[in-house]
Amino acid sequence: xxxxxxxxxxxxxxxxxxxxxxxxxxxxxxxxxxxxxxxxxxxxxxxxxxxxxxxxxxxxxxxxxxxxxxxxxxxxxxxxxxxxxxxxxxxxxxxxxxxxxxxxxxxxxxxxxxxxxxxxxxxxxxxxxxxxxxxxxxxxxxxxxxxxxxxxxxxxxxxxxxxxxxxxxxxxxxxxxxxxxxxxxxxxxxxxxxxxxxxxxxxxxxxxxxxxxxxxxxxxxxxxxxxxxxxxxxxxxxxxxxxxxxxxxxxxxxxxxxxxxxxxxxxxxxxxxxxxxxxxxxxxxxxxxxxxxxxxxxxxxxxxxxxxxxxxxxxxxxxxxxxxxxxxxxxxxxxxxxxxxxxx
Amino acid sequence: xxxxxxxxxxxxxxxxxxxxxxxxxxxxxxxxxxxxxxxxxxxxxxxxxxxxxxxxxxxxxxxxxxxxxxxxxxxxxxxxxxxxxxxxxxxxxxxxxxxxxxxxxxxxxxxxxxxxxxxxxxxxxxxxxxxxxxxxxxxxxxxxxxxxxxxxxxxxxxxxxxxxxxxxxxxxxxxxxxxxxxxxxxxxxxxxxxxxxxxxxxxxxxxxxxxxxxxxxxxxxxxxxxxxxxxxxxxxxxxxxxxxxxxxxxxxxxxxxxxxxxxxxxxxxxxxxxxxxxxxxxxxxxxxxxxxxxxxxxxxxxxxxxxxxxxxxxxxxxxxxx
Numbered sequence: 001x002x003x004x005x006x007x008x009x010x011x012x013x014x015x016x017x018x019x020x021x022x023x024x025x026x027x028x029x030x031x032x033x034x035x036x037x038x039x040x041x042x043x044x045x046x047x048x049x050x051x052x053x054x055x056x057x058x059x060x061x062x063x064x065x066x067x068x069x070x071x072x073x074x075x076x077x078x079x080x081x082x083x084x085x086x087x088x089x090x091x092x093x094x095x096x097x098x099x100x101x102x103x104x105x106x107x108x109x110x111x112x113x114x115x116x117x118x119x120x121x122x123x124x125x126x127x128x129x130x131x132x133x134x135x136x137x138x139x140x141x142x143x144x145x146x147x148x149x150x151x152x153x154x155x156x157x158x159x160x161x162x163x164x165x166x167x168x169x170x171x172x173x174x175x176x177x178x179x180x181x182x183x184x185x186x187x188x189x190x191x192x193x194x195x196x197x198x199x200x201x202x203x204x205x206x207x208x209x210x211x212x213x214x215x216x217x218x219x220x221x222x223x224x225x226x227x228x229x230x231x232x233x234x235x236x237x238x239x240x241x242x243x244x245x246x247x248x249x250x251x252x253x254x255x256x257x258x259x260x261x262x263x264x265x266x267x268x269x270x271x272x273x274x275x276x277x278x279x280x281x282x283x284x285x286x287x288x289x290x291x292x293x294x295x296x297x298x299x300x301x302x303x304x305x306x307x308x309x310x311x312x313x314x315x316x317x318x319x320x321x322x323x324x325x326x327x328x329x330x331x332x333x334x335x336x337x338x339x340x341x342x343x344x
Numbered sequence: 345x346x347x348x349x350x351x352x353x354x355x356x357x358x359x360x361x362x363x364x365x366x367x368x369x370x371x372x373x374x375x376x377x378x379x380x381x382x383x384x385x386x387x388x389x390x391x392x393x394x395x396x397x398x399x400x401x402x403x404x405x406x407x408x409x410x411x412x413x414x415x416x417x418x419x420x421x422x423x424x425x426x427x428x429x430x431x432x433x434x435x436x437x438x439x440x441x442x443x444x445x446x447x448x449x450x451x452x453x454x455x456x457x458x459x460x461x462x463x464x465x466x467x468x469x470x471x472x473x474x475x476x477x478x479x480x481x482x483x484x485x486x487x488x489x490x491x492x493x494x495x496x497x498x499x500x501x502x503x504x505x506x507x508x509x510x511x512x513x514x515x516x517x518x519x520x521x522x523x524x525x526x527x528x529x530x531x532x533x534x535x536x537x538x539x540x541x542x543x544x545x546x547x548x549x550x551x552x553x554x555x556x557x558x559x560x561x562x563x564x565x566x567x568x569x570x571x572x573x574x575x576x577x578x579x580x581x582x583x584x585x586x587x588x589x590x591x592x593x594x595x596x597x598x599x600x601x602x603x604x605x606x607x608x609x610x611x612x613x614x615x616x617x618x619x620x621x622x623x624x625x626x627x628x629x630x631x632x633x634x635x636x637x638x639x640x641x642x643x644x645x646x647x648x649x650x651x652x653x654x655x656x657x658x659x660x661x662x663x664x665x666x
Contacts, residue, residue: 276495326491332389
């Protein structure tokens, strides 16, 4: 089960309605499927060539290689998972069945909390509706919240009692992915970060205004985005590690054995991806970044393609298909990679 | 013309245009991405096995198809030396039957051999149904097989057409002289068991046998000696299948065609594959058998086959040096 998780009320009617397929939906759905396949086959499956050997044998690599593997694994997971979601949403579109979006440019998030509102959205919504709210609004917690507010003040009292529900959500989120210690740690990692974020934020706001930092200015926003990336990369390192001990050992290696020269002396090309592999990944990631910026501003690429002049409209899906056929990581020299989230 | 008919015509035209455009794009990109010669340097995978495409047309009498057992057991130059017929080994490592089918088609594109010998170890190697589809797509549009050549593409790939001018000097025989003895205890112990040949494998085998017959080629099944891969249950299965399909079957492990292999000296990997000593014994046994049974021509005195005599000389030099 990968997702997105459709609610009965959102989907049931369209599933049983049996709308006729029309050209616009067929085009937009097919293009979305092609884009999803491109994300998976060109980027995610190619990154596996680097990620898998490093995570399987991290002791043979220095901290720089492990750090890059953690970054690339995060990208791999995103391109794999969101690519599969694009395919699911595209298939739904072809048949005029609206399937909810599961990703909304997560790498533009400024906090860990925001990241999880943009990543695997439907799982987050499920936890919110079926774990967070029921716990928060249960009689016992409501009574305890009232007492905590009296004792610690309105803000910290609410935050403290909200953390009970938050703890359950993140423990559940960790266990959702598996019973391994790394998954429990992964859940607790985000629980602590999000809880601390809520705790510190009022003070941080005060500090920022006291020293005259505009929290909405572009450099500060960029700083917060990059900070979130680091948080996510570390979290995914533990998520991908074979167990908690391996995750800790890898993080230690990044901190104590980081060799800058490894990025320039060819070490990175010895793991499994050559220069051209890195180049093609970089091009697609950059293109996705630009498209992500446009999406943030309300631009819908699939819709724009459909509305383009006829020659361009038909050239786009052909170009994407040829791009996948030529640059896809399949065939001789590649091991097929199952959809990564299907195992959870 | 009614409105509805107009709509149907328009939709049909659109779909046809999309299909035609797709096929044209795939054909053109296949031309660009295909290796421009049948050598490794040009990006050809399994170049040694594909060396048959570089042999002069209609000069090969016997084609061997199968997995690594073939190129460790059949030495075409030895067979030529023994009985004068020409042969080529189209075997590749861990070959599955869909690829055997591809190799068969490639071989028969420019050759019209008298017989095609299918080594039977790969008959038992399982594969998924999608491999048949994938192979069919790759054979039709090679861009799917060679797409990764985008990394090495040059301008000449856009301007020249694929050709095949190269052939393996030893006709894809792998000369290995090292020895790792095998424990042959229990090897070919008589049994009534019959190992099941997977259904998909049977389908592809039948397809290949029919393709041979359609092209006037006699298919032959042959099991080379191997303590690791061969046993009586497989032998029984092959006897049954060969009778059902009316194909000659030679089991070199047991019975009247058994090759007496010394498992202490004739294998290089403990009975999995034969070494040169074992292959030589196989050659001495099957060369007269095939030559007589299928009336294979003797080209040793034929001037048109002078290159085979030159290749034989180099072959001996390599053996002496090994």
